[in-house]
C-alpha cells in the first residue's frame with residue numbers, strides 16, 4: 001500500500017517547533033523502529049507520533065468523517081490504518097519504547113499540547 005502520510009506534513013512541523021522551543025532535541029523518522037515514528041528521543045526511549053485525524057480515525061468530528069463516494073474502498077482502508085497504528089504501538093511497547101500520539105485537532109490549543117509534550121518527555 002502506498003504511504004498515506006507525507007513526510008514533513010504540517011502538523012508534524014508544528015509539534016517539532018514546539019519541542020525545539022522547549023529545548024528538546026530529537027531524531028526524525030527512525031526506520032529501524034516499528035512504523036518509522038515521526039519524532040524520536042533515543043536517550044529517553046520515547047517517540048511522538050503526530051497523527052492526522054482523518055487518516056488515523058481519531059474520535060473527533062474530522063476522524064469520523066467518511067467520504068461519500070466509494071465507501072467500500074474507504075472502510076477497509078481506514079481499518080488497515082487503525083490496525084497498523086495499533087500494531088506499531090504494540091511493537092514499540094514490546095521493545096521498551098514509550099509512545100505519545102498527538103492528534104492534528106489538538107494543535108488548535110498549543111498551550112495544552114505543549115504541556116502534554118513536556119509531561120511526556122520529563
Ligand SMILES: [Zn+2]
Nearest residue numbers: 053058060105
Ligand atoms: Zn482529532
